[in-house]
Amino acid sequence: MLDMVEAISQQVFMPMTVVCNVRTVVEVRNLLLAGADKVGISTRSIMAPDFIPKVAQVFGNQSIVAILDYHVDPRTNRKIVCTPGNTELDAYEWTLRVVELGVGELLVNSMDRDGTENGFDTAFYRDLTTTLTIPVVASGGAGSTVDFEEVFVNSGVTGAMAASAFHLDQMTISEVKETLLEKGILVR
Numbered sequence: 001m002l003d004m005v006e007a008i009s010q011q012v013f014m015p016m017t018v019v020c021n022v023r024t025v026v027e028v029r030n031l032l033l034a035g036a037d038k039v040g041i042s043t044r045s046i047m048a049p050d051f052i053p054k055v056a057q058v059f060g061n062q063s064i065v066a067i068l069d070y071h072v073d074p075r076t077n078r079k080i081v082c083t084p085g086n087t088e089l090d091a092y093e094w095t096l097r098v099v100e101l102g103v104g105e106l107l108v109n110s111m112d113r114d115g116t117e118n119g120f121d122t123a124f125y126r127d128l129t130t131t132l133t134i135p136v137v138a139s140g141g142a143g144s145t146v147d148f149e150e151v152f153v154n155s156g157v158t159g160a161m162a163a164s165a166f167h168l169d170q171m172t173i174s175e176v177k178e179t180l181l182e183k184g185i186l187v188r
Contacts, residue, residue, distance in 0.1 A: 003034075017065050028055050032063060040107065042067035043083050045098055056102030065137075066103040068095060071111040079124065082111050095128055103134070107161075110140035115164050117143025120151040129156030137161060145171055145179035152185045 018031050019040030028039045044051050045066050055064055069082040070091035079091040095106055108128065110121045120138045128136050135158035138151050142162035151160050165171055177187045 019065075019067060023051075025054055025058055028059065028063075032059060038063050038065050038105065040065040040067045041103075042069070045101075045103070046081060046083050046087065046089070046094075049097070049101055052098060052101040052103055056104075061102045061104035061134075064103045065105040065107055066095075066098040067107045067109070068098070069109045069111050092124075092127060095132065099132055099134055105135045105137070106132070107137040107139055113141030114139070116141055117147075117165055117170070119143065119147045120155070120160065122151050122155045125151060125155035125157050135159065143170065145176050148176050149179055149183050149185070152180060153183065 015037040016035065017038040017040050018036040019042065020031075021044070022028050022031065022039060022041060023044060031039050039055075041052065041055070041064060052064065052066070068091065070079045071082050072078070073080050081087045081089040081091050081094050091108075095108065098106070106128070108125065110124070113119070113121055118141050120141045122138075125136060125138050136156070137159035138155065138157045139161045142148060142160065143165050148160055148162075151157055166173065180187050
């Protein structure tokens with residue numbers, strides 16, 4: 001993994017966040033030294049939340065991205081955090097907690113929308129960005145350039161991502177950027 005991060009960081013001149021199963025401060029250090037700008041922490045942030053302040057103390061909170069997968073519980077209609085084994089953690093409350101613990105950015109993924117191409121959960125992202133002062137990246141549901149436009153215009157997120165819509169050639173990154181620029185949304 002470290003060799004791959006180092007090789008990519010030497011060829012790509014853009015910020016790179018590495019998401020993998022880090023378990024120790026030393027592993028985070030090694031990824032940052034190999035060229036990652038940030039390290040994404042998902043399940044570990046839930047299973048061992050004390051890991052976040054340990055990493056933040058050593059490297060600063062700007063180097064930590066909490067990855068949060070959530071879904072709507074059909075029994076209660078609450079947004080709850082997903083892990084391998086699920087939780088009963090309220091997704092909104094958990095985002096507040098990980099920020100309090102020291103993360104510097106959130107990547108929030110709607111598991112219910114992931115791969116559906118039915119648009120982002122813009123209302124939830126708006127709730128988060130209204131409360132939080134750190135960057136929030138939206139994930140799950142993008143199927144068109146309009147979905148990107150809507151989430152940026154109506155939610156306050158600082159980033160949005162997609163996978164299947166790009167892999168299936170339904171749109172290109174250039175098309176998304178052009179659409180956003182036409183609407184006055186600055187992109188790199």
